[in-house]
Amino acid sequence: MMVTTDVLIVGSGPAGAGAALLLSTLGIPNLMITKYRWTANTPRAHITNQRAMEVFRDAGIEDQVQADATPHELMGDTVFCTSIAGEEIGRILTWGTHPVREGDYRVASPCLPVDIPQNYLEPILVRNATERGTQTRFSTEYLSHRQDGEGVDVLVRDRLTGEEYTIRAKYLIGADGARSMVAADLGLPVEGAMDIAGSMNITFKADLAAHVGHRPSVLYWVIQPGSNVGGIGAGLVRMVRPWNEWLIVWGYDINGPAPVVDEAAATAIVRNLVGLPDLEVEITGTSLWGNNEMYATRLHAGRVFCAGDAVHRHPPSNGLGSNTSIQDSYNLAWKLAAVLRGQAGPSLLETYTTERAPVAEQIVKRANRSSREFVQFFEVLGLLDAEDEAEMAARIEERKANTPAGAAKRAALVSAMELKHYEFNAHGVDLGQFYSSAAVVSDGSTRPAPRRDPELYYEPSTVPGSRLPHVWVGDAKRRVSTLDLAPMTRFTLFTGIAGEAWVAAAEKAGAELGVPVTAIVIGPGRAVTDLYYDWARVREIEEEGALLVRPDKHIGWRSVRLPGDPHRALHDALSAILGRS
Ligand code: FDA
Numbered sequence: 311m312m313v314t315t316d317v318l319i320v321g322s323g324p325a326g327a328g329a330a331l332l333l334s335t336l337g338i339p340n341l342m343i344t345k346y347r348w349t350a351n352t353p354r355a356h357i358t359n360q361r362a363m364e365v366f367r368d369a370g371i372e373d374q375v376q377a378d379a380t381p382h383e384l385m386g387d388t389v390f391c392t393s394i395a396g397e398e399i400g401r402i403l404t405w406g407t408h409p410v411r412e413g414d415y416r417v418a419s420p421c422l423p424v425d426i427p428q429n430y431l432e433p434i435l436v437r438n439a440t441e442r443g444t445q446t447r448f449s450t451e452y453l454s455h456r457q458d459g460e461g462v463d464v465l466v467r468d469r470l471t472g473e474e475y476t477i478r479a480k481y482l483i484g485a486d487g488a489r490s491m492v493a494a495d496l497g498l499p500v501e502g503a504m505d506i507a508g509s510m511n512i513t514f515k516a517d518l519a520a521h522v523g524h525r526p527s528v529l530y531w532v533i534q535p536g537s538n539v540g541g542i543g544a545g546l547v548r549m550v551r552p553w554n555e556w557l558i559v560w561g562y563d564i565n566g567p568a569p570v571v572d573e574a575a576a577t578a579i580v581r582n583l584v585g586l587p588d589l590e591v592e593i594t595g596t597s598l599w600g601n602n603e604m605y606a607t608r609l610h611a612g613r614v615f616c617a618g619d620a621v622h623r624h625p626p627s628n629g630l631g632s633n634t635s636i637q638d639s640y641n642l643a644w645k646l647a648a649v650l651r652g653q654a655g656p657s658l659l660e661t662y663t664t665e666r667a668p669v670a671e672q673i674v675k676r677a678n679r680s681s682r683e684f685v686q687f688f689e690v691l692g693l694l695d696a697e698d699e700a701e702m703a704a705r706i707e708e709r710k711a712n713t714p715a716g717a718a719k720r721a722a723l724v725s726a727m728e729l730k731h732y733e734f735n736a737h738g739v740d741l742g743q744f745y746s747s748a749a750v751v752s753d754g755s756t757r758p759a760p761r762r763d764p765e766l767y768y769e770p771s772t773v774p775g776s777r778l779p780h781v782w783v784g785d786a787k788r789r790v791s792t793l794d795l796a797p798m799t800r801f802t803l804f805t806g807i808a809g810e811a812w813v814a815a816a817e818k819a820g821a822e823l824g825v826p827v828t829a830i831v832i833g834p835g836r837a838v839t840d841l842y843y844d845w846a847r848v849r850e851i852e853e854e855g856a857l858l859v860r861p862d863k864h865i866g867w868r869s870v871r872l873p874g875d876p877h878r879a880l881h882d883a884l885s886a887i888l889g890r891s
Contacts, residue, residue, distance in 0.1 A: 580593070782844065
């Protein structure tokens with residue numbers, strides 16, 4: 311038996327289901343297989359950053375995600391404590407909820423970060439992908455693949471019947487997670503190591519509203535004896551549903567024997583971290599997992615592409631796992647669609663690695679650094695060499711003392727808290743991804759030097775390679791984001807009234823190349839007007855100039871002024887981006 315499709319996707323996690331959703335939205339036939347009978351069975355990733363929300367907005371599912379998510383305003387009062395009911399060491403307003411930072415987040419995007427556990431997100435992605443055309447096969451396992459000049463033969467096994475069959479696809483996406491067989495079979499080069507620390511997840515139900523409702527957050531970090539062994543830097547009580555479903559992440563020494571986490575052991579860990587010895591707890595699951603620090607330096611070979619944890623493996627710190635996986639697929643989907651439709655040359659696909667491999671390296675390093683930086687808390691509190699629990703408690707207590715040692719400890723805690731902004735308010739890491747590749751045509755300009763720390767702060771720019779800046783535009787009746795005006799189904803050219811000659815240029819160049827290009831003129835009396843005069847402030851081009859935005863909302867090219875022959879300039883730029891020049 312031989313089944314055929316344009317794109318075969320292995321995996322229905324955020325990367326795989328994201329790719330299926332985007333490809334189906336673009337009208338590309340695709341088939342998604344996944345090993346298990348359903349989607350993720352535990353909450354796993356949850357922080358959903360603005361860039362991922364923008365992808366969902368573009369795909370028309372933002373409202374569905376919001377309906378199942380914990381909203382931004384309940385995400386932020388992140389607490390550091392000795393237990394939830396015990397001593398509080400400090401709080402940090404996270405994910406852009408500090409009033410000062412909230413402005414940065416609101417100005418940068420039409421979307422705010424939300425918290426949606428992976429077992430709620432995946433069904434939304436899979437349902438919408440399947441409704442839009444994806445053939446979804448559960449309980450179907452990837453076994454091997456062989457590629458030739460025209461396509462890929464993928465051997466799969468139906469896990470219910472044991473039957474093996476071959477799927478012939480023009481392209482294969484390996485979105486099969488951190489133990490990716492596709493990436494291994496492809497021999498993608500990797501840097502780093504797997505299983506550098508051990509973590510255990512315990513999911514449980516308990517009503518903690520009285521202890522957290524007044525300081526609502528998705529994360530409560532617990533500094534206790536043993537909480538810096540293995541794991542993700544400290545013990546973690548994570549909200550799954552406010553305020554009665556939770557997930558604990560606790561570490562273990564991965565070099566020793568794997569711990570047995572039966573119901574009694576799990577209940578003891580929960581009660582200990584919550585700090586209530588008699589807490590009524592329902593344990594709903596436990597699992598062990600390894601922390602990784604590994605990224606691939608090449609993300610594809612020939613007709614096979616890997617996305618998500620298959621090519622970047624790291625701890626959950628900074629909440630980058632699911633977000634980056636979705637963004638990989640956003641980068642890849644329009645390129646595959648353009649090549650499959652004959653609108654782009656196959657060299658466009660090379661830019662998937664060029665653009666996303668640096669992101670993979672960046673986020674793996676950032677997440678691991680954030681996890682390690684927890685040691686600062688243990689250091690400044692003097693806990694690293696405390697002999698026992700009593701000594702640890704005494705040293706934590708010392709921060710209250712009216713003594714030079716107490717004052718020094720309080721000052722050091724201020725610095726330790728500051729450092730955690732790089733994990734919890736790293737807005738520049740979330741939104742500042744910049745691409746240099748053959749699918750970005752330089753206008754000779756360089757990126758402006760950052761005025762503030764580029765990891766903490768996102769700075770909009772229209773230098774080719776940047777994400778299209780968001781501002782609100784519209785008319786007297788509606789307000790739309792500039793991002794809404796550049797949907798993934800086409801290239802979009804932004805200009806002003808003095809640049810109206812670009813409209814005909816875009817029509818002609820698009821028709822010649824067989825690629826949809828729509829020009830948007832922003833100005834009074836036109837389809838959209840610069841409501842707040844913000845567009846004039848961020849566009850970095852003259853009113854007569856133009857910005858060419860790719861389907862993934864990165865700027866592919868710009869012209870600061872109106873050239874003598876705008877059609878020729880645009881035609882050349884588009885041809886270069888599409889690998890046709
Ligand atoms: P993902 O692992 O989600 O999906 C892989 C898919 O491939 C699955 O659908 C699987 O069925 C399928 N598959 C695998 N092998 C296959 C085969 N041979 N044939 C067919 N299908 C196959 N992140 C975070 O930010 N916070 C957190 O708390 C956690 N916690 C956490 C716990 C556990 C137990 C895990 C495993 C992971 C996390 N993560 C996490 C990481 C986060 O879940 C991860 O970054 C994203 O799920 C990555 O998405 P992907 O789609 O790349 O892989």
